Amino acid sequence: MLAIDHKSDNSVEILFERMQDVLASGSDALTDSEVNGVYKYEWSVRVENIIAVPLSCNNKIIGMMIATNLLDRNDFDTNNIRLFNAVATECAIFIGNQNHFMDLKELLIGSLKALVNSIDAKDQYTRGHSDRVAIISKWIAEHYSKSKKIGQEDIQKIYLSGLLHDIGKIGISEEVLKKPGKLTEEEYEEMKNHPAIGAGILSEIQQMSEILPGILHHHERFDGKGYPKGLAANNIPLMGKIVMIADSFDAMTSERTYRKALSVDDALKEIEANLGRQFDPAIGQIFLKSDITKLWEILQTGQNDDQYHDSSIDFGATAIGALVH
Numbered sequence: 426m427l428a429i430d431h432k433s434d435n436s437v438e439i440l441f442e443r444m445q446d447v448l449a450s451g452s453d454a455l456t457d458s459e460v461n462g463v464y465k466y467e468w469s470v471r472v473e474n475i476i477a478v479p480l481s482c483n484n485k486i487i488g489m490m491i492a493t494n495l496l497d498r499n500d501f502d503t504n505n506i507r508l509f510n511a512v513a514t515e516c517a518i519f520i521g522n523q524n525h526f527m528d529l530k531e532l533l534i535g536s537l538k539a540l541v542n543s544i545d546a547k548d549q550y551t552r553g554h555s556d557r558v559a560i561i562s563k564w565i566a567e568h569y570s571k572s573k574k575i576g577q578e579d580i581q582k583i584y585l586s587g588l589l590h591d592i593g594k595i596g597i598s599e600e601v602l603k604k605p606g607k608l609t610e611e612e613y614e615e616m617k618n619h620p621a622i623g624a625g626i627l628s629e630i631q632q633m634s635e636i637l638p639g640i641l642h643h644h645e646r647f648d649g650k651g652y653p654k655g656l657a658a659n660n661i662p663l664m665g666k667i668v669m670i671a672d673s674f675d676a677m678t679s680e681r682t683y684r685k686a687l688s689v690d691d692a693l694k695e696i697e698a699n700l701g702r703q704f705d706p707a708i709g710q711i712f713l714k715s716d717i718t719k720l721w722e723i724l725q726t727g728q729n730d731d732q733y734h735d736s737s738i739d740f741g742a743t744a745i746g747a748l749v750h
């Protein structure tokens with residue numbers, strides 16, 4: 426929109442201040458005409474005439490709409506001023522709505538992060554687990570997308586389901602959650618409720634509906650011996666299969682109160698040994714054949730690299746954006 430050939434870096438700021446002066450004096454626009462041309466031709470020689478009108482939102486000027494160099498006349502007239510103000514009003518409404526949308530999106534991201542942190546805060550040994558499962562899930566989904574038809578939006582949804590997979594643990598008692606060692610049958614039954622509790626919490630947020638399969642089914646096993654539904658093989662949604670591998674890999678390579686962390690190699694061997702039992706063989710193979718050293722580097726730094734332009738936090742924001750159309 427801006428057609429000023431900058432004489433200096435701050436020419437836009439100067440124009441903005443001048444436009445505000447003109448508006449304060451009761452005009453609807455800054456023009457550079459000879460009639461009210463106190464600002465005449467201080468811009469580049471190629472700017473022969475100019476009009477600047479405010480973009481106002483909630484009685485605040487949030488920007489300007491500027492045009493220069495009328496083709497067939499010497500300067501902008503009152504009709505142009507009216508037309509420009511009408512268009513600027515529409516643009517300002519649009520920009521204002523966009524800003525509200527961004528605020529809402531940030532609020533939603535903040536709320537989800539707070540929810541995730543509240544789970545991780547319950548148990549210091551699982552701190553950071555949700556973030557890492559999200560990164561690993563994204564990693565698997567990206568490698569999977571090279572051979573299958575899933576797009577960027579699917580990858581974003583899988584990332585979010587990884588981030589929120591254990592959100593239902595908020596409804597599990599701390600004694601069970603933090604118990605070192607094996608759970609009793611009763612305790613295990615309680616623990617098994619967390620996927621359904623998580624899906625229940627998020628089902629209250631309409632935009633989250635598309636990531637619910639990853640939350641509800643991240644403990645389903647390929648052989649059908651998982652929970653909550655006991656789904657097997659291809660009845661398990663893709664999101665569930667991917668988060669299952671990501672969750673298991675991170676759990677095995679993290680230290681817990683009752684056991685030491687497995688080495689990366691041993692964790693990979695464990696996954697390989699359980700292909701077709703706990704894990705989907707095809708997706709498991711995709712994970713095993715990927716550059717795990719690189720993934721490990723990303724997990725340690727918490728930052729994605731050249732191949733993954735955004736940090737995981739930015740990716741989370743983009744992913745939420747894909748859900749909140």
Ligand SMILES: [Fe+2]
Binds near residue numbers: 590591619643644
């Ligand atoms: Fe879980």
